[in-house]
Amino acid sequence: MEHDFYRILKGLKLKVTPKRIAIMEIMAAEKTYMSPDELRSKLKQRFKNIGLPTVYRNLEELAKEGVIIKIIHPDRKLYYFYCHRKEHHHHFVCVSCRRVEDITFCGMEEIKKEVEDGLKGHMVSHMLQVYGFCKNCLIKQVVSQ
Amino acid sequence: MEHDFYRILKGLKLKVTPKRIAIMEIMAAEKTYMSPDELRSKLKQRFKNIGLPTVYRNLEELAKEGVIIKIIHPDRKLYYFYCHRKEHHHHFVCVSCRRVEDITFCGMEEIKKEVEDGLKGHMVSHMLQVYGFCKNCLIKQVVSQ
DNA sequence: GTTTTAAATAGAAACGATTTTCATTTAGAT
DNA sequence: ATCTAAATGAAAATCGTTTCTATTTAAAAC
Missing domain, CATH: 3.30.1490.190 (Ferric-uptake regulator, C-terminal dimerisarion domain)
Known part of the structure; x- marks a missing residue:
């Protein structure tokens, strides 16, 4: 599984950082959509200083490539979830x-x-x-x- | 036409104010969707001090009743357009x-x-x-x- | 027509999710 | 081991939208 993420990031020419791997792990394991802030809460357990801009930037990069899906909720906030199907x-x-x-x-x-x-x-x-x-x-x- | 708007507002138990009538006139005449701010620009020609909160409130009230449609654009801003069909x-x-x-x-x-x-x-x-x-x-x- | 009162409004301030800026750190190429 | 461009954290800025409050106005009651 870890290797899938590694391969995906390589394919997208993105550097393989521990945070990127963690983001993909958490997103892929979760069956519900998540707000950037909710994702950050989960990430904080492993990286206590992780910044919200980092979360936003990574989600957006992965969404642009179709690895995760961005949805615009009626509340006008952004949510994301991992897309297992292509x-x-x-x-x-x-x-x-x-x-x-x-x-x-x-x-x-x-x-x-x-x-x-x-x-x-x-x-x-x-x-x-x-x-x-x-x-x-x-x-x-x-x-x- | 003016009478249609009058009747609609009465039906919704909203007071018939010149601004409400103008909002409905402008929206109904426009074939494209509009942002609250764009609508305010048009309204300013008739009411030079009209406030943005007034525009937001009225659009929201009319949208709640289905007189106009609210869309959430991929840019996450709100847009509205008049709904002629029921x-x-x-x-x-x-x-x-x-x-x-x-x-x-x-x-x-x-x-x-x-x-x-x-x-x-x-x-x-x-x-x-x-x-x-x-x-x-x-x-x-x-x-x- | 005048009074009354509840809704509508303007203006200013607040809000809050997202983005930008910039100095520092880090992955990965050389 | 060194170098360079990408990634990051922290703080600040942005900006569409909402809230607050005092004032005005539509329209109901008289």
């Missing part, structure tokens, strides 16, 4: 526990068709975010009633 | 001129099915944003080459 897909975000799960289907072919045939425009990208309750949180809701 | 639909945003056009189709039924049957979760909402070049901007691109 194919095009979207995400389901649990509004309760913030767990992120993959969605395979995305009807973008039809929408692209509507944009290009109907509106005579050209679609270059899209962003889809699906919110709800995941399996675990549904169970908890039933139990707590 | 049925569920999504928007195509031209990345060049920022014109907003409606998209009728949205494959959410399939995605909802995937979330509920596949992930055993419960979907409560979604957000879809489609980016590209509109018809006019495609023409300009061709012309300028």
Whole structure:
């Protein structure tokens, strides 16, 4: 696992620093999205002086390369999560526990068709975010009633 | 038209102030999304002391009621545009001129099915944003080459 | 039409997430 | 072991947005 991260950083021509490795480790192990500040709290256990700009810079670099995904939450803050899959897909975000799960289907072919045939425009990208309750949180809701 | 706005505000139990009417007029006439600050610039032509908090408050109130749509742009700033249609639909945003056009189709039924049957979760909402070049901007691109 | 009162507003100040600056440290090439 | 460009921490700056408070105004009550 450590070697994967090493290889990824080499591939991106980024220096292999202990902090970069730690950031990737923590992100990859976490199933929910994280704010830069939450990530820093976790990093502080290993590096007590780690600065927030370092966290922001690294998350942004990794996001630019698609190693992690940046999401812009309705609260307008940034969140990130590690992206294990490389194919095009979207995400389901649990509004309760913030767990992120993959969605395979995305009807973008039809929408692209509507944009290009109907509106005579050209679609270059899209962003889809699906919110709800995941399996675990549904169970908890039933139990707590 | 003025009477439509009057009726809408009455329906929302908001006081009918000249600034509210002006905000709705300007937003409804504009085919592109606008930042609060851009809207204030336009309002200043009529009300030279209008404050930015007033613009933010009014946009937020109207957005809460669905009269205008709030979008969270990838730049993390807020933008708004007037929503002429009331049925569920999504928007195509031209990345060049920022014109907003409606998209009728949205494959959410399939995605909802995937979330509920596949992930055993419960979907409560979604957000879809489609980016590209509109018809006019495609023409300009061709012309300028 | 006048009075009343609750909502709307302007202006100034506060807020807070993110970014920049700059001096210091460190990875990795020579 | 030395060198150089990249990475980092700390502090400060930035800037879109929100809060606070005193004043004004729409419109309900009289």
